[in-house]
Amino acid sequence: MLERLFKKIFVAIISGKDGYDIQSVVVKNKKTLHKEFCHFEGDVPSAVMIRYINDVIDPSPFFYISTLNVHANQGAYDGCSKPSDHLQNQDTVGIQTLCRDEKWTQYAAHDALYQLRSHYSTVGLDFIFSPFSMIEYYFADKIKSSFALYAFGMPELFSIAIFDGEKLEYAHHYARGSSKSVNIDKEVSAMELTSPLLEEENTEGTILLDDIGDLEDLDLLDDFGEIANLDDLEEVDEFSEDVLTLEEKRQERDRNTGVVKDELDASSEEYERFGFIKKTLERFYASAHCHNRFIETVCIADTSSGGDELKRYLEEELFLNVLIRKVDVREGINALAQAEVEGL
Amino acid sequence: MKYSFIVPRTKRIIGSDMRLALFFFGVNIAMMSAAYLFLEYKTTIFKEKHALYATDIKQLDTSTRMLEEKIVTIEAEIKKHEQISTDNTVMAESIHNIFDLAPDSITLMRAELEEKSLILYGISPNKDTYNFMLEAPLKSIFHRTYTSFYPIENGWYHFVSTNYLDDENSTEVVE
Numbered sequence: 001m002l003e004r005l006f007k008k009i010f011v012a013i014i015s016g017k018d019g020y021d022i023q024s025v026v027v028k029n030k031k032t033l034h035k036e037f038c039h040f041e042g043d044v045p046s047a048v049m050i051r052y053i054n055d056v057i058d059p060s061p062f063f064y065i066s067t068l069n070v071h072a073n074q075g076a077y078d079g080c081s082k083p084s085d086h087l088q089n090q091d092t093v094g095i096q097t098l099c100r101d102e103k104w105t106q107y108a109a110h111d112a113l114y115q116l117r118s119h120y121s122t123v124g125l126d127f128i129f130s131p132f133s134m135i136e137y138y139f140a141d142k143i144k145s146s147f148a149l150y151a152f153g154m155p156e157l158f159s160i161a162i163f164d165g166e167k168l169e170y171a172h173h174y175a176r177g178s179s180k181s182v183n184i185d186k187e188v189s190a191m192e193l194t195s196p197l198l199e200e201e202n203t204e205g206t207i208l209l210d211d212i213g214d215l216e217d218l219d220l221l222d223d224f225g226e227i228a229n230l231d232d233l234e235e236v237d238e239f240s241e242d243v244l245t246l247e248e249k250r251q252e253r254d255r256n257t258g259v260v261k262d263e264l265d266a267s268s269e270e271y272e273r274f275g276f277i278k279k280t281l282e283r284f285y286a287s288a289h290c291h292n293r294f295i296e297t298v299c300i301a302d303t304s305s306g307g308d309e310l311k312r313y314l315e316e317e318l319f320l321n322v323l324i325r326k327v328d329v330r331e332g333i334n335a336l337a338q339a340e341v342e343g344l
Numbered sequence: 345m346k347y348s349f350i351v352p353r354t355k356r357i358i359g360s361d362m363r364l365a366l367f368f369f370g371v372n373i374a375m376m377s378a379a380y381l382f383l384e385y386k387t388t389i390f391k392e393k394h395a396l397y398a399t400d401i402k403q404l405d406t407s408t409r410m411l412e413e414k415i416v417t418i419e420a421e422i423k424k425h426e427q428i429s430t431d432n433t434v435m436a437e438s439i440h441n442i443f444d445l446a447p448d449s450i451t452l453m454r455a456e457l458e459e460k461s462l463i464l465y466g467i468s469p470n471k472d473t474y475n476f477m478l479e480a481p482l483k484s485i486f487h488r489t490y491t492s493f494y495p496i497e498n499g500w501y502h503f504v505s506t507n508y509l510d511d512e513n514s515t516e517v518v519e
Binding site for chain 2: 002003006061062063064066069096098100106108113117124125126127128129130133137336337339340341343
């Protein structure tokens with residue numbers, strides 16, 4: 001009863017390559033009073049970030065801090081039976097499951113959840129959501145009626161689920177083991193595959209992008225060193241009027257390098273995702289769950305700004321109808337947290 | 345738990361510092377309440393006792409008054425008793441004196457002794473014996489003395505002697 005008198009504060013924390021993205025939402029009686037976004041640099045929650053979160057949650061005792069489980073060892077399967085019935089090649093002892101509407105189950109490794117809780121022990125966590133919950137949230141309107149492939153993409157992960165009228169047909173979660181401070185090659189080699197439904201794929205353990213397609217574009221990275229030659233531009237007469245200092249030149253060079261790298265990252269990521277979808281479709285069609293059905297629609301909830309290339313790839317190469325929804329994962333997490341709190 | 349793998353931490357409306365402060369406030373209030381209730385209880389008990397004592401005092405006052413009244417009555421009765429006793433003593437002495445007054449030759453048959461009068465009935469061998477032996481002392485005592493004689497068969501006389509004291513009390517009469 002007293003709870004109604006207080007504001008509820010929802011804080012979503014997303015760990016990214018370049019730090020932490022935080023969204024705080026202040027809600028009272030289901031009305032959003034305030035919304036704030038913030039970004040903090042660092043690999044671990046900094047003192048500034050902790051202070052910021054503490055300041056945000058200070059006005060109300062009813063605060064809920066949520067995050068997304070980005071670890072590799074997670075997935076989903078049809079039905080609500082024991083995980084040992086579905087995950088033959090995995091240790092199911094350390095698995096925590098969450099049955100959704102008695103129809104399908106999400107699962108995650110205990111140690112991953114423990115790691116997340118330890119990582120955010122300074123601020124504490126109230127909710128840890130699965131990427132499959134994000135798929136369910138973002139495509140709640142379509143999952144009920146359509147037979148389609150649904151995906152949720154973040155820089156750190158790509159989760160794919162095939163639903164047929166709320167029945168989970170197939171699910172697959174791709175995640176990077178450790179994304180911070182590794183180069184692209186390492187990211188590619190560390191790309192982990194978790195395939196709960198197809199045993200033969202699990203035996204592979206990892207999948208290289210070479211299996212998916214050419215990554216010749218990545219060779220461009222080798223040319224980054226040549227960008228240093230831009231320093232020589234100061235010797236060109238045309239630029240003599242606008243002479244840059246050494247520091248400015250370094251910053252300009254870094255900026256150019258960053259832009260090129262981001263473009264390459266985005267391009268390779270989209271191609272990577274295309275590869276995941278293609279591979280998932282291949283697995284699904286090869287599995288016993290297919291029953292000669294053909295997936296025509298792909299719905300992707302994407303947190304990044306791109307997606308056009310991926311859409312083009314899917315439409316042109318796989319002849320799929322593609323729906324890409326640009327989403328803010330922090331908004332989604334806070335929405336799930338609100339739904340969770342209302343259900344308590 | 346619909347979407348989340350973990351359950352949220354327990355949300356407490358009151359923080360630990362505030363809880364501690366409230367605990368001490370609560371203890372304080374409880375102690376004050378207990379002291380207040382104790383004093384209230386004692387006051388009630390005291391009032392009840394006070395009322396009982398007041399009733400006792402009233403009863404004792406009534407008893408005292410009754411006792412005082414009894415004492416007065418008893419004192420009056422004592423006085424009366426003493427008076428009666430004195431009167432009886434005086435009467436007895438007077439009667440004794442009267443009978444002492446009578447000589448052996450005169451027989452007293454009846455005596456009526458009142459506060460200021462004495463009536464004697466008797467037999468005398470003759471009038472002279474009576475006049476000398478009995479009337480003389482009676483006259484010395486009483487202010488007025490009247491005697492009537494009635495002769496009887498054997499030659500003796502019945503006499504009736506009526507004696508009065510005018511304004512002196514009987515004790516003086518006796519004396």
